[in-house]
Amino acid sequence: MAKIQFLLNNRSINAELPSGTTVLDFVRYNQHLVGTKIGCREGDCGACTVLVGEIRDDRLFYQSMTSCLMPLGNAHGKHIVTVEGLNMENLTPVQQAIVDEGGTQCGFCTVGFVVSLSGFTLSQKEHNYENAIAAIDGNICRCTGYKSLERAAAIITKQLAEKDTENSVEWLVEKGFIPDYFLTIKERLEALQSSVIEPSGEGQRVFMGGGTDLFVQRPEEMADSPLYHVFGQPSLTGIEEHKGYCYIGAASTAEDIQASPVMQAIFPNLRAHMKLVSSTPIRNMGTLAGNIVNASPIGDLTAFFLALDSSIVLNHFGQQREIKLRDFYLGYKKLDKATAENVETIYFKIPDKNSYFNFEKVCKRTHLDIASVNSACLVKVEKGVVKEAHLSAGGVAPIPKYLAKSSAALVGKKISPELLKEVELILQEEVAPISDARGTSDYKRLLLRQLFYAHFLTFFPKEIQLAELV
């Protein structure tokens, strides 16, 4: 049992429960707030979306998260908002827009959309239509075909054009987007003790990040395991540049990475790349270290950072060591890591101006899906000659694959269609995809070839033509 304190809507919660209880079960079955629905319990439908508020830069900061994968321990010190915490006597503009546009049919997914869009109104991101749609990219609706929800999102976006961004919460309260108790939240959050929850219970300690893998893979165990909640820990977050290197705290989420000015400066296409990685609520939860240690052969962030030839810093009871990410994977889900060892930092050398970087991912559904094959590529080219190359791919081997031979084969050569065709043959020798729900091995091989070519078609649109490659 852990002592967990947080705000749930307008109430203070002091719970003594296993910190691995999901927020979903807590709000529905402990607090009897049944507006939050259960659709899949694996973060893939968004019916259970809640808002998670905290103070960042002296302002209230809200993000959407799927409560089915969120341990109660990660709610500690936060403000959790369910639909009941948004309801007032009149419908909010978000609720009204969905009603007016017929954006609800069976109603079961609807609350998730309401919460996600309300999160959009609270967000400090620009209130444009694209961001409004991005706010609901983790919500699945089986009835409407989304068009009515798009129309509702457009109406809300228009209404937010007037928003006073300096006094965001006050403006939203005044316009009826959120109840007035939100005006008291900042003060109440400051008063909450934000001490770290100590792992309790018997057995092997589990490092709990955002929960997005552990609660999918081992949901039953989580309630009984002693959890070490690293999510959001200041010592494990932050993204910084230092002497030509970029350092990323292990508990940084995919959203932290996407929102980082440092990362955005290095990768001009970062937003487009990250849009291919799961969904907004999952990006708000899933951590970089979680993706790396989960060791899924198809991890998106892992493939991304492999091609940057990243290193990771591990900590074992205060003892630090470093290892190249490409050397971290020993076999299927087998890591060069002691059980009690945790990832602290991921860092990479910032590519120079002669370097090109690209990330590719193809799956059955372009967004909110797991890749059939993904791949990232970094090449440094001077006068048409490759000086350095790092190529990675997921879904083609038992581990997230750093394609060492193919990378090496590029170096020192002049970029040409012939070179790419030659290297593609090496590429195929380096991989051994299996047939599964994400595709046959033949498909994955063809797709890998295509994604390899796609990198260079993207880098050198004038020099490389598709017709010369296939």
Added chain:
Amino acid sequence: MTKDIKQGIAKSMKNIDSANHVTGKSIYVDDIPVRVGTLYACAYGSPMAHGKIKNVDTKAAAEHAGVYSIITHKDIPGENQIGGIIQDEPLLAEGEVHFQGQPIVLVIAETEAIAHAAVKKIKVEIDPLPVIVDPREAFAKGELLSTPRTFSLGDTKKAFAKCAHVFEGQAESGGQEHLYIETQGAYAYPTEHGSVRISSSTQGPTQVQRATAKVLGLPMNKVEVDVTRLGGGFGGKEDQATPWGAMAALAAFVLQRPIKYVLHRMEDMKMTGKRNPYTSDYKIGLDKDLKIVALESTYYQNGGAAADLSPAILERTLFHLNNSYFIPNVQATANSCRTNLPPNTAFRGFGGPQGMFVIEAAIAHAAKELGVDAIDIQRKNLLAEGDEFPYGQIAEGCEAINCWDEAVERYDLEKIKKEVVAFNEKNTQFKKGLSLMPICFGISFTNTQMNNARALVHVYSDGSVGVSTGAIEMGQGVNTKMVQVAAEIFGLDPKRVKLESTNTTRVANTSPSAASATADLNGKALAIACNDILARLKKVAQDNLGHDEKTAIEIKHETVFANNKKTKLTWHELVQAAFMARVNLSAKGHYATPRINFDKTKEKGHPFAYHVYGTAITVATVDCVRGTYEFDCVKLVHDFGASMNRIIDLGQTEGGLVQGIGWMTMEELMYNKEGRLLSNALSTYKVPDIYAVPREIDVHFLNTDNPNLAIFRSKAVGEPPLMYGIGAYFAIRNAVESFNPKAKMAYSAPITPEKVLMGLYS
């Protein structure tokens, strides 16, 4: 002829549940406050797809802390049988198992988590038997769920001899998981006199009632089924809600405790059936002018391990084998094949889309071989007034050509064509594809006897109105339409009308909410009941106002009009007067669709009250490097008759279309040879998300003047739009062929990015 709904009163009414939906106040099965003493159920499903049960060891599960009871088929007081059309499905497996996930044991525990944990401790020994997952293999081995059916028209043998062009081929369409966001579930508790009450997430409360009564050995009047609403159904809760309702009731009855069973997503996906996959053969013959002269086709339906609704679905495949085309010579046979998958079942379209995919594939095949545009073949063969369907019905009020031509003109097809050609000439990495998809869908249960419904109306002494029907609200907006019917007939503000839950004690012997016919059947029954009360009220008004019986009384905007003149008498006063005069303010309406009939011995008749028509234009863009695709637009013209609620009908059209696109593109059910579902979670089975839908969906409401049997002439809209999604398949395919004219691609849906990439580089 029915009148259209009047302008103004309720035509643009919003879904009556929407305010509760957006505030999370709508109640679904899992939201019902539980009674003290509630226990939780979880079923142990067979780990094997086919075999003989040798031993069931539940000892460890029974000893698991918090487990209250273990239930097997031995505990069933009545008959262990829940089959609908054919009695071939036990509630809990006995002796043999026939699909992976087939329930064998039910664990009852103090919490849901305990029930799930205890199920993992059950050990069942099974002697494996051969597993069949392929319907053609099942057919070859004589494994049929029902007698094959054959529809014929004209003489195909003679016709083929005269054809200028004959093409043969195979077409396959995959299954489809319903993925209602609310999983299956039921909450049951014992009531007095050895009865039981079940709150069920079902489209067919009477099915749950009938099956449960049989399982418990009770008369039907001792089983009450109540349904408030469903978090999505799409056919998946027509028959397949029954086992969970029956299991919860069985445990409640045996243990005399309230029992809740709401399935986890992976249980639901593993244990329940889906849209029937089909594999089919076709032979199509055309004359030199591209007129389709003959079609021979054979359909192999993957029915799964039990009949469920598959024989009826099979029948509808034949009813829609010609889609929206007139084909004078037809010989078509359909086989429902027994395999070791969960019993497949109804899904929006009910076999119709599967039949339509085959004729569209045959036309595309012919077009490709002949080097013509499929659009030209499609247009030349559209159904016209007076044409005969292969089952003998004559097309009346046929809007096939109207819809097509309106779409071509309104959306400027010539311009779209030119833009696609120009784009493809300019681009190598991306190609666009265009398709047209006409639809024709028959409205009525093809089983004539099911086309009836009842409604119960109470006008309370304060003028408020309570309505019960057999319709189930599952998002399609039927309850809103029911409010509109009552408000329209009584001349009331819709706020006066309350829709009650669907309950077998108030409205009995219901047909399931299915076949797109729910609003028609229940709406007409409701109209009859309302008109009965209205007639009584009019008489009271005549008396009250001192008029004779010849005075025309109307109620508009809650006020009584006599001979078109407004009186001082309000609705409220009129109801009061009627109450004081001891007039019956309640009525029951019963409606049975007139005229329809079907003779299965001849496979001829007039099975449908009417048909719904439409045409969709789809443009897709394929990324020829990556094999991915997106949809620029779907622009369609749909025959609504006279829509009684544009918001709801638009939502059904957009939603149906997108679900159809999902079926044809990314939704891929994969079973291995052992009959295990590989795409068993939302992480592996993908339905459209907000980025996957066409950038633009344009729906034009074709309002038509022909009389029809729909409620207020507002045609059924639930299923037909799904079939526009078939256009997505052909648009993608056309784009692939534009990149690689020699692409070798089977006519096999869904057309996943895998099939696209393999096609691009074949």
